[in-house]
Amino acid sequence: MENKKGSLKEKAKAQLAILRVILPLLPFISRVILLHVLGKSETSKYLDLKSVLLVSILQRLCDPPQNKLQSITKLQALTTRDVPVKGRIWVSHVAAVVPPDTSIRDVLIAAIEGTKRDLVPGSADCRIPEIVPVEAEWTGYREDASREAKPPAVTEEEKYLRMMKGCKSPVTVLYFHGGAYYLMDPASHRPAVKNISKLTGGRVYSVRYRLAPQHPFPSALLDALVSYFTLLYPPPGSVHEAVPPENIVFGGDSAGGNLSLALLQTLLEIRRQNQRITWFHEDRHVPLPGGVTAISPWLDVVQGMPSWKRNQTWDYLPPPNVLDRKDPPCAAWPSNPPRRHVFIDDDYLLHPMASLTLSKSWKGAPPVYLTCGWECLADEGKWLVKKLSHDGVPVVFEEYEAMPHVFAFILTKRPEAARCLAGLTNFMKVAVENPAKIASRYTTIKARTCEEVKIDVDSLSPHSQDDLRKMAYMMIGTDSMPSAPIAKL
Ligand SMILES: *[C@@H]1O[C@H](CO)[C@@H](O)[C@H](O)[C@H]1NC(C)=O
Ligand SMILES: *[C@@H]1O[C@H](CO)[C@@H](O)[C@H](O)[C@H]1NC(C)=O
Ligand SMILES: CC(=O)N[C@H]1CO[C@H](CO)[C@@H](O)[C@@H]1O
Numbered sequence: 001m002e003n004k005k006g007s008l009k010e011k012a013k014a015q016l017a018i019l020r021v022i023l024p025l026l027p028f029i030s031r032v033i034l035l036h037v038l039g040k041s042e043t044s045k046y047l048d049l050k051s052v053l054l055v056s057i058l059q060r061l062c063d064p065p066q067n068k069l070q071s072i073t074k075l076q077a078l079t080t081r082d083v084p085v086k087g088r089i090w091v092s093h094v095a096a097v098v099p100p101d102t103s104i105r106d107v108l109i110a111a112i113e114g115t116k117r118d119l120v121p122g123s124a125d126c127r128i129p130e131i132v133p134v135e136a137e138w139t140g141y142r143e144d145a146s147r148e149a150k151p152p153a154v155t156e157e158e159k160y161l162r163m164m165k166g167c168k169s170p171v172t173v174l175y176f177h178g179g180a181y182y183l184m185d186p187a188s189h190r191p192a193v194k195n196i197s198k199l200t201g202g203r204v205y206s207v208r209y210r211l212a213p214q215h216p217f218p219s220a221l222l223d224a225l226v227s228y229f230t231l232l233y234p235p236p237g238s239v240h241e242a243v244p245p246e247n248i249v250f251g252g253d254s255a256g257g258n259l260s261l262a263l264l265q266t267l268l269e270i271r272r273q274n275q276r277i278t279w280f281h282e283d284r285h286v287p288l289p290g291g292v293t294a295i296s297p298w299l300d301v302v303q304g305m306p307s308w309k310r311n312q313t314w315d316y317l318p319p320p321n322v323l324d325r326k327d328p329p330c331a332a333w334p335s336n337p338p339r340r341h342v343f344i345d346d347d348y349l350l351h352p353m354a355s356l357t358l359s360k361s362w363k364g365a366p367p368v369y370l371t372c373g374w375e376c377l378a379d380e381g382k383w384l385v386k387k388l389s390h391d392g393v394p395v396v397f398e399e400y401e402a403m404p405h406v407f408a409f410i411l412t413k414r415p416e417a418a419r420c421l422a423g424l425t426n427f428m429k430v431a432v433e434n435p436a437k438i439a440s441r442y443t444t445i446k447a448r449t450c451e452e453v454k455i456d457v458d459s460l461s462p463h464s465q466d467d468l469r470k471m472a473y474m475m476i477g478t479d480s481m482p483s484a485p486i487a488k489l
Helices: 002-037 049-062 072-079 103-116 156-166 190-200 219-232 255-272 378-390 415-433 465-476
Strands: 089-095 135-141 172-176 203-208 248-252 277-279 282-284 291-295 368-372 395-400 441-445 452-454
Touching (some): 002 049, 135 156, 172 255, 190 415, 255 291, 415 441
Antiparallel strands (some): 089 135, 135 203
16 A cells, blocks of 8 residues: 555656656647648658657757756766666666676777777877676566566576576677667666567666766776676676577667677777687687677767758757767766767777777678668768678668657657567577578668668768768868878778
8 A cells, every 4th residue: 555655656756747847848849739730840741740749859858958958967867767677577687797807908908909000090098997897687578477567576696597487589689778878777778678588589688888978988898898708708606607609699779789889890800809808717719799780879979970960850869969068067077187078088089999980890790780760870870881781791771761769769659660679679589590591681661651662782871981081070170181091981
């Protein structure tokens, strides 16, 4: 009884909070509704009213007027709140054990320096982050639970074991949540991750990597690499057994899609350098995973490509805002010493590991799945797909007409969202269970009908790598174009 009262109170509080956000937007909302009903907005031809409203409201919330801007610390507190686990989901909290040697970090730094060598002139030294016990949530689908079920009062290990009993497939997704590298948490992404485990029949290792601005590049990348090694070579005391690399698929949305691909590029470079990693006193080789996936990945760190302008109508992301932010000052920002970008030092803005569009080569990568909408980040995703394909990587690309950034987790009731999740999770299953069956495919998926239209991979992007560098330099506002040799598409 007490409990029920408590949860009703919580509900009322949450509803009040939503009202407080929505009320001031009422005039704006009425206008959106009117334009939609009259068929006068571009989006009305493709989307239903509810989706249009949701996208427009998100658009306003992501780009508030200067006097309504929240500090980074406040936004972080809001988006990393822990929420109680509930319903058809297993969550088992774990933390990676810190290895006794620093080899994993040394090899990462060597890889970062290695990818830089012939692309970026100058000699900025990469920051060296601490190795920490990276937390993660083992997540699985809890089929026999009710929608309101609470987790049983058992140990985290027991939850893991019960989760494993429900796993029907060896698919193990190493997942990185989105949030522009400074927001969100595995807890905010549980509903999405639960659906991924349900649809693959496998399990997800959803990583609580360190966030910027407190932990800038390459902290998150080190946490990603440590998490991968923890799966492959479980440290003493782990609840899981060693996961064969071919059963692992990387996944992530937005900044997490970036991290998933940045981890792949790191592994490729470690392998190009013939490096091995000493991990808990054993000399370990560095294998590639079975596949890599990315939903609306953020790849160009300075947001310089044309879709940032062209697709504003369709997306809720604010206009380019990562450089020289105007947030009200707080404990986290501006950083000390100050820098221009939330998660990367100024010297590293054009590093190929920071802007993956500037990476040298993806040769030898396992199959990649990439999806995007008509969104601000469309151009960088499409550019990368073309590059991957030219480098001989099997790629499955799905572009969704009229859809915004990471729509599959936001417009969840739309047929396009269901189609996208099916596309993603099918790829994950096939990459693990039948990799020989993956062949490159490039498709546009039409709004409403989900009709599929093939696209020619070469039509995906008109830009050369040189164009990309010029765009990036323009965004940064420097005219000292370096004359280093550039990998050509
Ligand atoms: C997960 O899938 C269910 C249908 O099985 C759907 O109702 C729900 O909206 C989805 N959630 C997310 C976040 O994709
Ligand atoms: C992608 O991830 C890498 C590794 O953490 C980071 O250096 C880079 O800046 C990220 N890029 C974008 C565009 O988020
Ligand atoms: C409606 C529209 O212009 N959509 C565009 C969004 O950006 C992508 C990538 O540049 C284009 O292919 C779409 O046509």
